[in-house]
Amino acid sequence: MDRIARFGRFWLNALERTGRAHLFLARMLGALPSLLVRFPLLVRQLYATGVMTLSIVLVSGLFVGMVLALQGFNLLEGFGAESALGQAVALTLVRELGPVVTGLLFAGRAGSAMTAEIGLMKATEQLSGLEMMAVDPFRRVYAPRFFAGFLALPMLAAMFSAVGVYGGYLVGVEVLGVDAGAYWANMQSSVAFMEDVGKGLIKACVFGFVVSWIAVFEGADCIPTSEGVSSATTRTVVYSSLAVLGLDFVLTAIMF
Amino acid sequence: MSSTTDSSESQDASLVRISDLHYSRGAKPIFRGLDFAVPRGQVTTILGPSGTGKTTLLKMIGGQLKPSKGSITVDGKNVAKLGRRDLYALRKRMGMLFQSGALLTDLSVFDNVAFPLREHTDLPESLISHLVLMRLHAVGLRGASELYPAELSGGMARRAALARALVFDPMMIMYDEPFTGQDPISMGVLLTLIRTVNQALGLTSLMVSHDLAEALSISDYVVIISEGVVVEAGTPDELHNSDSAWTQQFLSGSPDGPVPFQLSAPDYAEQLLAGVSR
Numbered sequence: 001m002d003r004i005a006r007f008g009r010f011w012l013n014a015l016e017r018t019g020r021a022h023l024f025l026a027r028m029l030g031a032l033p034s035l036l037v038r039f040p041l042l043v044r045q046l047y048a049t050g051v052m053t054l055s056i057v058l059v060s061g062l063f064v065g066m067v068l069a070l071q072g073f074n075l076l077e078g079f080g081a082e083s084a085l086g087q088a089v090a091l092t093l094v095r096e097l098g099p100v101v102t103g104l105l106f107a108g109r110a111g112s113a114m115t116a117e118i119g120l121m122k123a124t125e126q127l128s129g130l131e132m133m134a135v136d137p138f139r140r141v142y143a144p145r146f147f148a149g150f151l152a153l154p155m156l157a158a159m160f161s162a163v164g165v166y167g168g169y170l171v172g173v174e175v176l177g178v179d180a181g182a183y184w185a186n187m188q189s190s191v192a193f194m195e196d197v198g199k200g201l202i203k204a205c206v207f208g209f210v211v212s213w214i215a216v217f218e219g220a221d222c223i224p225t226s227e228g229v230s231s232a233t234t235r236t237v238v239y240s241s242l243a244v245l246g247l248d249f250v251l252t253a254i255m256f
Numbered sequence: 257m258s259s260t261t262d263s264s265e266s267q268d269a270s271l272v273r274i275s276d277l278h279y280s281r282g283a284k285p286i287f288r289g290l291d292f293a294v295p296r297g298q299v300t301t302i303l304g305p306s307g308t309g310k311t312t313l314l315k316m317i318g319g320q321l322k323p324s325k326g327s328i329t330v331d332g333k334n335v336a337k338l339g340r341r342d343l344y345a346l347r348k349r350m351g352m353l354f355q356s357g358a359l360l361t362d363l364s365v366f367d368n369v370a371f372p373l374r375e376h377t378d379l380p381e382s383l384i385s386h387l388v389l390m391r392l393h394a395v396g397l398r399g400a401s402e403l404y405p406a407e408l409s410g411g412m413a414r415r416a417a418l419a420r421a422l423v424f425d426p427m428m429i430m431y432d433e434p435f436t437g438q439d440p441i442s443m444g445v446l447l448t449l450i451r452t453v454n455q456a457l458g459l460t461s462l463m464v465s466h467d468l469a470e471a472l473s474i475s476d477y478v479v480i481i482s483e484g485v486v487v488e489a490g491t492p493d494e495l496h497n498s499d500s501a502w503t504q505q506f507l508s509g510s511p512d513g514p515v516p517f518q519l520s521a522p523d524y525a526e527q528l529l530a531g532v533s534r
Contacts, residue, residue: 121361129358129417132318132351133372133424134344140375 021217024142028216031136031143041144049110049145049212050152054159056109057102061093061160064101065167068092072168073176085178086187089168090161094191094200095256098161100248103207106153107240111215114145115236118219119229127220142216149212150205157204199255206247211240271296271331271428271460272317278325279312286312288484289326294428298476299454299461303468303506308481310464311355314430317462318352319343331427348376351421351429355436357413359405359420365392366401369420376424391419394453396445410437415446422453428460429453435467447474468507480506 035042072088118141121127127137165187172178191197215236222232270293277290286309294300302310315321317328319335328335333346359368369388373379379387392398395415405413414434421429434450435443451474454461465471472478472492479489480503487502488495495503505513521527 124361125354125356125358126360128315128320129352129354129360131320132347132354133375133420134347135372135375136340136344 017221020221021213024217024220025213027138028142028146028213031138032147034139035143035147038139038144041140042148045144045148046152049106049114049148050156053106053109053152053156056105057156057160058163060101060105061098061163062167064097064160065089065093065164065169066171068097068164069168069171069176073172073178082172082176082178083182084186085168085172086165086183086185087190089172090165090187090191091196093161093164093168094196096200096248096252098157098164099200099203099207100244102153102157102160102204103211103244103248104241106149106156106208107211107215107237107244110149110152111211111236111240112233114149114212114215115219115222115233116229118142118145118216119222119224119232122220122222123224123226123229137220142220146212146216149215150208153208153211154201154204157207158201161200202255203248203251206251207244210243210247214240214243269296270294272462273329274313274317274326275329276326277316277323277328279309279316279321279323281312285484287323287326290481290484290486292479292486292489294460294462295477296460297454297458299450299463299474300477300479301463301465301471301475302479302481303465303471304481305506306466308483310481311432313481314352314432314462314464317430318347318350348372348424349427351424351426353414353418353421353429353431353434355432357405357410357417359408359413359417361405363404364401365397365403365405365408365416368405368416369401369423372420372424387423388419391423392416394422394449395419396442411439411442414438415442418446418449422457425457426459428462431461431463431465433465434463435465435470443470450474468509482506 068089069085072085072092073082076082076084076088118127121141127141130137130140169180169183173180173183218232218236218239222228272294274290274292277287278285279287290313302313304310312321316323317330317335319338322336330346330350333342335343335346338346359365360371363371366388369391370384373384373387389398389401392401395418397412397416397419400408400412400416405416408416414437418434431450434446438446447470450461450463453459463471463475472495475492477489478492478495480487480495482502488498488500490498495507498504501514504510511517
């Protein structure tokens with residue numbers, strides 16, 4: 001009997017939390033127009049979430065591109081098709097790895113930081129303080145972070161793919177000897193802007209939306225203690241990563 | 257007719273009126289029919305053992321928590337019934353000093369104090385600078401204006417927060433344990449400050465404190481809360497002369513009396529002899 005009650009309570013709590021998260025999102029979206037007046041806040045958050053994540057995204061992009069070239073070369077060489085390396089690297093990056101790996105890195109680097117920052121603001125009564133000063137935390141704290149994350153992720157994903165393509169060039173052309181003309185020309189002829197790059201960016205926008213939503217909500221909804229903030233940060237990374245991977249499958253099935 | 261006159265008179269005399277307030281946290285009742293009024297223009301102190309929900313009460317007056325029954329009116333407005341816009345309009349006229357200070361950690365002391373002015377007014381930066389420096393000077397922190405909250409001691413952070421709470425010239429200010437962690441000099445300054453600010457600006461001050469002697473020395477009116485109800489209310493002199501065992505225990509700080517020091521627990525000897533800690 002106890003077990004059934006626990007099972008029921010678990011799902012009721014989960015459902016209630018999902019409801020709260022959606023109401024939270026609605027209020028956050030409602031606060032977006034106020035960002036036009038508070039543009040400097042958005043810029044500051046773009047710096048904190050976007051620029052500060054740039055280095056890890058660029059380094060990862062470079063290595064992922066280089067590994068793709070190594071693996072792709074071994075595979076394609078068997079068919080004598082190593083000239084298609086550029087196309088293979090670019091399509092893999094632009095369609096899949098760019099948005100997905102950037103989404104995962106973003107969740108780990110920027111999402112966790114957002115949750116921890118907001119959670120600590122809650123624990124140190126800064127959010128209560130804002131409310132008592134008649135300043136809406138949705139406008140001042142949540143919306144700028146959420147929207148900055150939403151804007152930053154597609155840009156980071158684009159840079160990840162660009163650097164990855166260059167990493168593939170370094171290994172494929174400079175080290176393994178694929179013809180440079182073939183690498184670029186095959187890429188140019190087979191990668192369509194709207195079909196591949198555009199759809200990859202749509203994925204990145206969706207991931208940016210979901211990861212930022214989870215990160216900001218977890219911070220605002222956490223139990224305001226050290227343990228509460230730490231578990232909220234962990235939940236952000238776990239839920240965001242699962243959401244990125246799950247949504248990637250759904251979006252790929254729908255779009256490609 | 258006469259009752260209407262009475263109520264409007266009492267509304268004028270008291271800025272905050274709490275009627276039959278009930279509130280529970282989970283299954284634990286915090287307030288069980290709390291009733292009292294905060295007189296306008298005076299310094300009122302709420303006393304009570306730890307865990308009686310004094311901070312919760314301040315949050316309810318500020319509209320951050322809603323009562324499960326009963327009402328809180330501030331300046332004639334029922335706080336729980338206000339829409340967000342009206343609530344924010346009311347909060348602009350209330351200052352609150354949190355126990356931790358609640359300064360924004362990404363802003364310097366100067367910017368923290370300037371924050372409410374920049375958020376709610378279009379005053380020119382030169383005027384904001386004057387107002388902020390005046391408030392910082394009043395709390396003795398003009399020299400700390402460029403420091404960040406992380407570089408301040410707990411007591412300094414609270415004084416900076418007081419400067420911020422006062423910068424908007426509120427009609428009332430709520431202090432949550434203002435004296436905790438203050439050195440004797442800043443304690444003296446703070447006491448004088450709370451008293452003089454209350455008189456000079458015509459404020460109503462509502463304070464929650466454990467520092468009995470200090471709190472009583474500047475209070476006009478004291479409310480003692482225990483187990484969710486008002487045990488006694490009156491001027492400090494009236495309380496000193498009270499025959500209530502609750503009041504005397506609280507004022508003398510004695511562990512023996514109607515307020516138990518121990519939380520309810522199984523029998524001590526039995527629990528020790530049972531050999532199991534829980």
